[in-house]
Amino acid sequence: MSTWPNRKLLDLLQIEVPIIQAPMAGSDSVALARGVCSAGALGSLACALLSANEIRDAAREIRQGMARPFNLNFFCHTMEPPASAAKEKWRELLRPHYGRLALDIDAVQETRLRLPFDDEVCEAVEAVLPKAVSFHFGLPASRLMDRLKKLGIRILASATSVREAAWLEDHGCDAIIAQGFEAGGHRAMFLETAVASQVGLFALLPQVVDAVSVPVIAAGGIADARGIVAAFALGASGVQIGTAYLFCPEAKISPLYRQALQHATDTGTAITNLFSGRPARGMVNRYLREAGPLCETALPFPYAATLVTALRTASEEAGSLDYMQLWAGQAAGLADALPAADLTRKLASEALDCLGV
């Protein structure tokens, strides 16, 4: 019987399989997290778009008839409303795209914005008492960190560089997610600002492992057992997998998005700030080609999203990928479409076979 070569993360989180299902705001689900947890790994739920009450409800559903560790994920950003000149410039940049979809940009309503972790949400998390909380874009204020740590909640956070990893360890993280350039969705960057100097997982992971003493979780470009084995070889204590879980029936994605993923190629994505204002990796479509992938006019996170939501919705309703937000990592082409529990078990058993004593 094979065993994992490194038990640091298993022991920290009291799980059996060193896989974390990546939180994916808007695409993950209670069912997805439950499936992953049921196979002994760590299911996650992205909470950036949920209210405190919705978080309590979701946690109750995850726990229904199951006593397994799970993870709640939050963004840590500051809300800095843009000046009206910047808003106007962004509006004018998007106007022709609205025209193409026969939409009126001046009729757009405010949408629900991604909110940072705050006192109210912290209270909900204290009540829920998950095994782990993971943060993206840095960490919340130390008084909020202290409240979570006092309750024994394990704090995870993502780093895109050695410098960010060291900072996270210094500020009390129990484990660090090394997010390679390959990863789908938002870059965790919080000290780094240059997208052009973001680091591939092969180079990032061992350098982070050498720099910190807490367990390191490899993320980005891992979608099959080979990637898990390689991550352990580079010093990881576990992996975080996102895109591969989007293929699960439990993922809450539209049929068009699902179809696009099935045709994903290695070179089919780019890092763009066109949807939220922060750099994130998604599939290249007309919007990225014509307005980006990186665009200086995009409003800062999360304000850029307000004017993009209508474009995304109209595009999808018209059966077109042109303006859809199609977060995906560079290894989508390796993924298997299986239920979350089956996928988790398959990844674990194939990896253990390769690692086998």
Place this chain on the structure above:
Amino acid sequence: MSTWPNRKLLDLLQIEVPIIQAPMAGSDSVALARGVCSAGALGSLACALLSANEIRDAAREIRQGMARPFNLNFFCHTMEPPASAAKEKWRELLRPHYGRLALDIDAVQETRLRLPFDDEVCEAVEAVLPKAVSFHFGLPASRLMDRLKKLGIRILASATSVREAAWLEDHGCDAIIAQGFEAGGHRAMFLETAVASQVGLFALLPQVVDAVSVPVIAAGGIADARGIVAAFALGASGVQIGTAYLFCPEAKISPLYRQALQHATDTGTAITNLFSGRPARGMVNRYLREAGPLCETALPFPYAATLVTALRTASEEAGSLDYMQLWAGQAAGLADALPAADLTRKLASEALDCLGV
């Protein structure tokens, strides 16, 4: 006694250690290649800046008292001289930088340009009869390929995507170097054009391995034994290592470049076309920050280099990194400064220990 888990590349090239020292035009040397070969791996010599006679001389030196396989490397590009309007635009962009170094841009002489593999060079290679020839930027005309293959010379070439790998296999390559986004120096891109969609090694390698039947060599972000083990886990039959070999005393780099490498960080590089006209990864300095890292005005490869050479030289003479061409990959921070033979033996023995049965 441990053995390599995959002997495809060892058998193809008749070597004992599945490491290829990356060819690095301007920085590699006969001594470096000999050191690597003497340890049972494959030393390489970049020939893009050498004449046919210089290639013959270098091969003779590599062979002096040693009968080991080695690799000669060539670029495959078409020479398309830019129009004078484009040349003028590039000159005007560089003029203030020349001014800063008190140089006269209108006095610049033509420099030796990187030349593609052609009939004359092919004749030299036929005479030299190396075990392997590796190509960058695609492959030469099929009649030249045929001449090499007829003599039993193994043909290697680099791919930055699954599509490029499949193309190279279809066109007769005996092994394919999967060049991850992390790699220092020139991107091998020949079908791909979007730098923003280049792929990290973690995602690229297994997808290339799945797509071709010839042995795959992992390149980019590998600078220690952990990287070698991880590459094998992802399906590689060998690795190509560049930046780590720049730390060897045999590497022909200036003291300033060497010093910069010793302080390299994970996020200290970017892909730039500012030196040659083609995208290549180097350390970020003032030139990259102010004019790039990617710049539409840069002349096409290799013509951009003509006006940059004087800047590079003057910068180095002034003891400044500002305009130096500092090719480096993202894992420079992992490298050990050892003689090439010692480094090769250390990498091999540490990797074998980890892979150990």
